[in-house]
Amino acid sequence: MPGTAPHDSCFAYLVGRLRELAPVVETDTFTYDSPDLRKEVRLMNAVARFRPKAKERILFGAHWDSRPWADHDSIPAHRNRPVLGANDGASGVAVLLEVARVLQKTGTPIGIDLALFDGEDLGTEENPSGFFRGSTRYVEWRGDERPLFVLVLDLVGKRDLKLKWEANSQEQASNIVDLVWQEARELGIRNFRSEPGPRVYDDHIPFLNAGIPAVDLIDFDFPEWHTTRDTPAVCSPASLAAVGTVLVSLATKASFLSR
Numbered sequence: 404m405p406g407t408a409p410h411d412s413c414f415a416y417l418v419g420r421l422r423e424l425a426p427v428v429e430t431d432t433f434t435y436d437s438p439d440l441r442k443e444v445r446l447m448n449a450v451a452r453f454r455p456k457a458k459e460r461i462l463f464g465a466h467w468d469s470r471p472w473a474d475h476d477s478i479p480a481h482r483n484r485p486v487l488g489a490n491d492g493a494s495g496v497a498v499l500l501e502v503a504r505v506l507q508k509t510g511t512p513i514g515i516d517l518a519l520f521d522g523e524d525l526g527t528e529e530n531p532s533g534f535f536r537g538s539t540r541y542v543e544w545r546g547d548e549r550p551l552f553v554l555v556l557d558l559v560g561k562r563d564l565k566l567k568w569e570a571n572s573q574e575q576a577s578n579i580v581d582l583v584w585q586e587a588r589e590l591g592i593r594n595f596r597s598e599p600g601p602r603v604y605d606d607h608i609p610f611l612n613a614g615i616p617a618v619d620l621i622d623f624d625f626p627e628w629h630t631t632r633d634t635p636a637v638c639s640p641a642s643l644a645a646v647g648t649v650l651v652s653l654a655t656k657a658s659f660l661s662r
């Protein structure tokens with residue numbers, strides 16, 4: 404959770420790993436004064452850039468922070484404990500690290516940015532501005548680069564993953580939804596379900612608000628969400644592989660450029 408030494412050392416680990424895999428890794432440090440944590444915390448974004456000079460780029464992003472409070476836990480005594488975030492946070496990051504490892508070997512015909520957003524999950528009902536701090540900051544920092552599109556990964560690790568069309572994505576970036584789900588269909592990956600899903604406010608919103616097409620890949624049907632039970636035990640490597648395979652295919656074929 405932000406504002407702790409393990410948070411900072413986790414970031415150092417992630418950046419170190421990305422630096423082994425990508426030609427350019429940039430970081431950005433900023434702060435958020437959290438009324439709920441009753442302190443100002445230091446937040447860090449990172450981006451690993453493949454073909455850093457390419458003009459045509461796509462961006463895959465995930466939040467790497469974990470929520471300081473398990474406020475949906477069924478046990479009241481747990482609600483002030485931090486969420487481990489195996490699915491809510493780490494699943495998307497795990498996919499991006501593996502995508503980086505693959506892209507280092509395969510190369511890519513266009514620019515690919517793999518972004519890690521901090522401070523996605525610092526919001527509360529009283530202080531919703533604590534949500535999406537990192538992605539909001541990222542758009543301010545790099546938004547003028549205008550990637551062709553953005554895919555946000557969140558909660559992609561649960562067993563029997565079912566990714567449906569998130570409503571904001573479908574309304575504001577339906578052509579990218581079609582592109583991604585068609586890619587999955589061609590690959591025979593059945594976790595991508597062609598049916599309407601819930602409306603979720605996530606790290607894709609700041610991009611959509613800036614006019615950048617962005618899609619949230621999320622399975623929000625997750626009973627362990629914001630509980631102390633969001634651990635690796637409820638996650639599946641097969642789900643991570645399914646999502647990563649679609650991303651690698653999009654990044655390496657870039658067949659959408661000719662469509």
Ligand SMILES: [Zn+2]
Nearest residue numbers: 470491524629
């Ligand atoms: Zn969350």
